[in-house]
Amino acid sequence: MKWAAKTLREFQDALASSDPTPGGGSAAGVALGQAAALAVMVSDLTLAKDSLKDGWNISDNVKRVAIPLLDEGLELATQDSDAFDAVVASFQLPKATDIEKAARRDSIRSATLGAAEVPFRTATKALKLLELLPELAEKGNPHAASDVGVAGLLASAAFKGAIFNVDINLESLPESYGEEMRESLPEMVEKGRIYSRKCMDAVRMRLTDQ
Secondary structure: OOHHHOOHHHHHHHHHOOOOOOOHHHHHHHHHHHHHHHHHHHHHHHHOOHHHHHHHHHHHHHHHHHHHHHHHHHHHHHHHHHHHHHHHHHHOOOOOOHHHHHHHHHHHHHHHHHHHHHHHHHHHHHHHHHHHHHHHHHHOOHHHHHHHHHHHHHHHHHHHHHHHHHHHHHHOOOOOOOHHHHHHHHHHHHHHHHHHHHHHHHHHHHHHHO
16 A cells, blocks of 8 residues: 555544554654654745845755655555555464475564664654754744744654664564574664754754744
8 A cells, every 4th residue: 555645534434443454553654754844844944034144054954855755755654554464474484394484483573673774764754854853943933933833743753653664674573584683783772762852942942932
């Protein structure tokens, strides 16, 4: 299912259904796209003001990261659904013989690894955006400070939600699977916590300065 081709209502209805997909991983991808959209909006509102030249550089940097995410977030939402559908299909493979059992086990593990890799990409992209938002909050258009705050919350939700999905899939796999992801996660989680806090602090400070 290509979620970019659906309306918001259609996606929400699908998310509310009892079907396995879309789930939290797809929602994280959509949240990433929405965070990026708000970040682009605030950047443009900053670049339009000569009085906000101090914020032009960060606005350019934000747009460079965020504009591709408008498409990539939705694509990751689709990829996440497809990846979990592959896991479900693997569990439905025959297991009457030892050969079938081995093939089924390998298929499940391969599909589960894929279901971890997609949200890992979502988390990685969300982290890159989240890193830039504190400075945008500090130097961007002050009338859009609250929008940076919402962008930060959405990017943080995309990041944390994606990490949850990485964790739950890696947890069901042998330690030899996804070694690079496992090694990267602690540092990523700590960075996400720091960037999110900095963004919220910068937004609150900007709001009280007005």
